[in-house]
Amino acid sequence: MSTPALRMAEDVGLLPPSGIRAIASAAWAVPDAIHLEFGEPDFDTPTHVVDAGARAARDGRTRYAPTPGIPELRDAVCAKLARDNAITEATRDHVIVTPGGVGGLTLAYRALLETGSEVLVPDPGWPNLRTIADIVKAVPVPYRLTADRDYQPDVDALDSLVTDRTRAIVVNSPSNPLGSVWSRASIEAVAEWATSRGLWIISDECYDQLWLDEPSTSISAVAPDAAVVTVFSLSKTYAMTGWRIGYAYADPAVITRMAKVQETTTSSVSTPTQHAAIAALTGDQAGVAAMRSTYRSRRDAAVQRATELGLDVLRPSGAFYLWVRLPVGAGDATTFALNLLERTGVAVAPGPAFGAGGEGHVRVSLAAAQPHLMHGLDCIAEVALS
Numbered sequence: 001m002s003t004p005a006l007r008m009a010e011d012v013g014l015l016p017p018s019g020i021r022a023i024a025s026a027a028w029a030v031p032d033a034i035h036l037e038f039g040e041p042d043f044d045t046p047t048h049v050v051d052a053g054a055r056a057a058r059d060g061r062t063r064y065a066p067t068p069g070i071p072e073l074r075d076a077v078c079a080k081l082a083r084d085n086a087i088t089e090a091t092r093d094h095v096i097v098t099p100g101g102v103g104g105l106t107l108a109y110r111a112l113l114e115t116g117s118e119v120l121v122p123d124p125g126w127p128n129l130r131t132i133a134d135i136v137k138a139v140p141v142p143y144r145l146t147a148d149r150d151y152q153p154d155v156d157a158l159d160s161l162v163t164d165r166t167r168a169i170v171v172n173s174p175s176n177p178l179g180s181v182w183s184r185a186s187i188e189a190v191a192e193w194a195t196s197r198g199l200w201i202i203s204d205e206c207y208d209q210l211w212l213d214e215p216s217t218s219i220s221a222v223a224p225d226a227a228v229v230t231v232f233s234l235s236k237t238y239a240m241t242g243w244r245i246g247y248a249y250a251d252p253a254v255i256t257r258m259a260k261v262q263e264t265t266t267s268s269v270s271t272p273t274q275h276a277a278i279a280a281l282t283g284d285q286a287g288v289a290a291m292r293s294t295y296r297s298r299r300d301a302a303v304q305r306a307t308e309l310g311l312d313v314l315r316p317s318g319a320f321y322l323w324v325r326l327p328v329g330a331g332d333a334t335t336f337a338l339n340l341l342e343r344t345g346v347a348v349a350p351g352p353a354f355g356a357g358g359e360g361h362v363r364v365s366l367a368a369a370q371p372h373l374m375h376g377l378d379c380i381a382e383v384a385l386s
C-alpha cells in the first residue's frame with residue numbers, strides 16, 4: 001500500500017519514539033543478548049489466575065462487560081484497597097476497571113485535562129506520563145527529581161512551575177525508573193500543596209505492592225481531602241502484563257467521567273480477564289510475597305555487586321529497577337547504551353528515555369535472572385570505567 005498523501009494528525013506524527021523500544025529493537029538483532037531494558041516481570045501469571053480466566057471463557061462469560069467493570073470485581077477492588085492500601089471508604093462507585101494502568105491513566109488525563117491544560121510530570125519518569133498528555137492535547141511540564149534530595153519532591157520547585165493553566169500533578173511512587181519511594185512526609189507535603197493550589201493529583205501507584213523495604217503509602221489513605229485519582233495495575237503485582245487490566249480509585253464524579261471516556265474508546269475490559277482479576281485480588285497472596293522477596297534478593301545482590309565494581313547506584317526501595325549513574329567520561333547515556341550492547345550484548349534502558357533528568361544514567365531491570373543481572377553489571381562497569 002502506498003503512503004497516503006492525505007494529511008494525518010501532525011501532533012501524533014511528532015510523538016517521540018520510545019527510547020526503550022529503540023534499544024530493545026537493536027537488542028533483538030543481537031544473538032543471545034541479555035535483556036535488562038524491559039520493565040516486565042519475568043514470572044508467569046499464577047496458575048489459579050490463569051485457570052479462573054480460562055474457566056470464565058469456557059463457561060461462556062464472553063460478552064461485553066459493564067463499562068466500569070463487573071460488580072464482583074469492583075467489590076474485590078474495594079476489599080483490596082482496604083486490605084493493602086489503607087483506603088477504607090471505597091465503594092463500587094469509586095472504582096473503574098481499566099485496560100492496564102496505562103488505560104487508567106489515559107482515562108484520568110482525558111477526564112481532568114482540557115486542550116492546553118498543563119500537567120506536572122516527574123522527570124525522570126515513565127515516558128507515557130508525558131506522552132499521554134500529548135495524546136489528550138494537554139501540555140506535560142516536567143518537574144525534576146534529583147539525587148541531592150534523595151529523589152524526594154521539592155514543593156518550592158513545584159510551586160515555581162505553576163501557571164494559570166496548571167491543572168494537575170502526576171505522582172509515581174514507587175517510581176519507574178528510579179525505584180525510589182516517596183516518604184510519607186513528602187506525600188503529605190505534596191498533597192497539602194496541591195490542595196492549596198487547587199490542583200488534581202493523578203497518582204500512578206502501579207507498583208504499589210512491589211515495595212522492597214516498607215509498604216508504600218497511598219496518597220488517598222493519608223490525604224483524604226486532596227483531589228486524587230489513583231491508578232493501579234495487576235500487570236506488575238500478579239505478572240499479568242499481557243492480560244491488560246488495572247483499576248482506578250477516585251471520587252464517583254470523576255469515575256463517571258472516566259467511564260464516559262472508556263465507553264467511547266474501548267467499551268470495557270475483556271470479560272474473562274476480569275474474572276482472572278477477581279481470582280488474583282481475592283486469592284492467596286503468597287505468590288506476591290514470593291515475587292517481592294525474589295526482587296528484594298536480586299536488589300541486594302545487584303547493589304552489592306555494583307558497589308564492589310565501583311558503580312554509583314540508587315538502592316531501590318520499590319519497583320524492580322536499578323538506577324545507575326554513569327561515571328564522568330562514560331559519554332552520553334544513549335550512546336553508552338548502544339556501545340554497551342555492541343561490545344557486550346547487554347541491553348539497558350538509557351536514562352534520557354525517561355526525560356532530560358535521566359541524562360548520565362541507565363536503568364537496569366531487576367526482572368531478570370540473577371546471573372544475567374550480575375553479568376550485566378560486570379559489563380556496565382567494564383564499558384563505563386574503561
Ligand code: PLP
Nearest residue numbers: 039100101102126176206233235
Ligand atoms: N505506570 C508505570 C510507572 C509503569 O512503569 C507502567 C508500565 O511499565 C505502567 C504505569 C502501566 O503498566 P500497565 O499498563 O501494564 O498496567
